[in-house]
Amino acid sequence: xxxxxxxxxxxxxxxxxxxxxxxxxxxxxxxxxxxxxxxxxxxxxxxxxxxxxxxxxxxxxxxxxxxxxxxxxxxx
Numbered sequence: 001x002x003x004x005x006x007x008x009x010x011x012x013x014x015x016x017x018x019x020x021x022x023x024x025x026x027x028x029x030x031x032x033x034x035x036x037x038x039x040x041x042x043x044x045x046x047x048x049x050x051x052x053x054x055x056x057x058x059x060x061x062x063x064x065x066x067x068x069x070x071x072x073x074x075x076x
Contacts, residue, residue: 005064010044050076
């Protein structure tokens with residue numbers, strides 16, 4: 001099961017990490033050079049929480065921390 005927020009729809013997204021090397025111009029160098037870009041995934045802060053649904057049933061779902069802090073779900 002993928003870790004996707006059932007309320008906000010947040011999911012892992014892909015991106016890159018940029019790696020630089022060299023001495024900055026402020027420190028007397030010629031500036032930072034781009035060495036490489038490494039692929040990575042940015043993972044959302046989702047947690048498994050017992051939630052009370054609209055019908056009153058209790059269900060375990062993945063919920064993002066942002067949804068919990070905003071009060072978008074009612075914890076059981």
